[in-house]
Amino acid sequence: MSDIVVIGAGQAGAALAARLRALRFEGRITLLGEEPSPPYQRPPLSKGYLLGEMEAERLWLRSRAFWAEAGVELRLGHPVTAIDRAARTVSVGGETLGYNQLALTTGSIARRLPKAAGGDLAGVYTVRTLADVDAMRAEFAPGRRLVVIGGGYVGLEAAAVARKLGLEVTVVEMAPRILQRVAAPETSDWFRALHAAKGVRILEGSGLDRLLGEGRVTGARLVDGTELAADFVIAGVGILPATALAEGAGLAIDNGIAVDAQGRTSDPAIWAAGDCTSFPWRGGRLRLESVQNAIDQAELVAANMLGAGLDYRPVPWFWSDQYDTKLQIAGLNLGYDRVVTRGPEGSAVSFWYYCGEELLAVDAMNDPRAYMAGKRLIEAGRSPDPGLVADPAVPLKSLLA
Template sequence: MTDVVIVGAGQAGSALAAKLRALGHSGAITIVGEETAPPYQRPPLSKGYLLGDMAEERLWLRSPDYYTEQAITLRLGAPVSAIDRAAQTVTVAGEALHYDELVLTTGSIPRQLPAAIGGTLTGVHVVRTLMDVNAKKHRFVAGARVVIVGGGYIGLEGAAVAAKLGLDVTVIEAAPRILQRVAAPETSDYFRALHRAHGVKILEGVGLDRILGEGHVSGVRMADGRELPADFVILGIGIRPAIDLAEAAGLTLDNGIATDAYGRTSDPHIWAAGDCASFPWKGGRLRLESVGNAIDQAEAVAANIMGADAPYVAQPWFWSDQYDCKLQIAGLNTGYDTIATRQGEGEAVSFWYYRGETLLAVDAMNDPRAYMVGKRLIEMGKSPSRAEVSNPETNLKALLKV
């Protein structure tokens, strides 16, 4: 029997273990995680959990009983300190744990600011783990002043929660516009207007000089010299793949832990999946930071450990909840040159990304039909014309049959 050790007790690790058992794997399965909580959902941390609408137990992906029933061992609160590839062991709390197949689902790590510019002051927070959110949850009280550094989805989701709870919220973004790295100007405009309608101040095209304070945050100074008072600061300046363990073990890296199309790393007995892994994609390499990819890639790796020998074919999709708006994204917009705008019912709207005549991606705001049709079209390799998409008289579902 094959013993599988999974390093990383997040969405990918949990999905992989469950899929192995579903496919009939009878050997030992051990999930090793740094955190003490059982595998849990991360997206609600910055939304329902922070708002107080969701208890911690509702974050759990599966009940603790599930792991017992499926003979999946959870080693929590016990980070892996080393991989010995020759001996095929990982070191956990000083113990050498044997593996036949090792899977790295180590996820990603929030980028921090250096201490020299105030990054280690009390009251500076990131958003990634349950511990991160618990450390700042008590600060979300009406009237408190929060400055959010970074106008990406993480920063904007935090801003939405803070505004709903009555805080004084300012978002600063060094790029000329919020969401510049991930979305078209049309999507940026939509969310800028949405946040301003809820009282959030958005300052674009100005970077952070430093966080101010003696011991605890008192404000921020921006690159243009302006100073803003703050009771606390949230950093939403991106994440990096958690590759330290793989790097120390000598595995090949390329914007994450490099895998082949099947999920294998440069070591034939070590696999990787989720935020930490990069894989072949359309002649290059891709690393996806999403729940969908974490689950799908992990399940593909589980199948390949069981002998499926099937390449992983990613179908990227993402979402973001802000106020009463649900943004759903299908595809990847990299390399787009034009946008088609489609007005849906009420305030629903979607933006369709094209490169030439090829449909690449769709951003749908409160328009699940546009999202589902766009996703199917992309997966099918079909590209309706921009004129068809933009015409409100066009029956979107009919485009799937053309």
């Protein structure tokens, strides 16, 4: 009977292990996690959990009883230090475990500010793990001053939580606009106005020179000489695929662990899924950082480890919660050349991304109907006339007819 070892006990690793059992794999499954907690969901870390609205146990993807009943052995709290591809073993916690097939679901790691810029000062945090958020929660007291470095979704979500808790918040974004890497100017404008209305100061086109303080951060100096006082700092400057283990094992790396369309790495006995991977996409390679990708790719890899032979063809979706606004995104806006606006109707609006006549993606703010319509259209490979999309008198469901 074969043994499958899964390295990485996050969303992808949990989905892969659970799917193997659902597909009636009867061999041994060992799920290895560096963190001491059982597999948990990360999106609420910068939202409900940081706000104190969720207990840690509510983050867990499955109960401990589930894993025991499914016959999945959890080994937590120890990093895997090496993979021996020739011997088909992994080293973890002073032990050596053998495998017939190995799955890498190592996820991603938060980018940190350089030490030369004060990134190692006390009071400087990232938002990636449960431990990260637990370490900073005591900082969120009314009247304290928070500087957020980075105007992406994680940074803006943390800013929203801080304002709701009564802190003074400044967001510093090096690019000309917030969300520049991931969204159109229309979406950036929407969220800039939202945060300004809530009292957040946003400084765009403002690079960080260095953080100030001796031992603990007291402020930030920008490249133009502006100095901002800070009681603590959150760095939301992106994530990197966790590829060190794969690199050490000599696997092919290309903006993540390179896999084929079925999720197999350059070693036929090793598979990979989730944030850590790049996969074939429209003649190039793509790496996705999303819950949807982690689950869908992991479940497909589980099936392929058992011989299904399926190619991965994702229709990505994402979301972000900030204050009373829920952003839902369907598709990928890569290569768009125009944006069509539908709405606004009250607090609801949606932005539809086109390349020529092809619908690529939809950003829907407080508009779940537009999101669902856009998602269904993209999944079906259909692109409605942009003029019809922009006309509020045209019902959304007619676009699907």
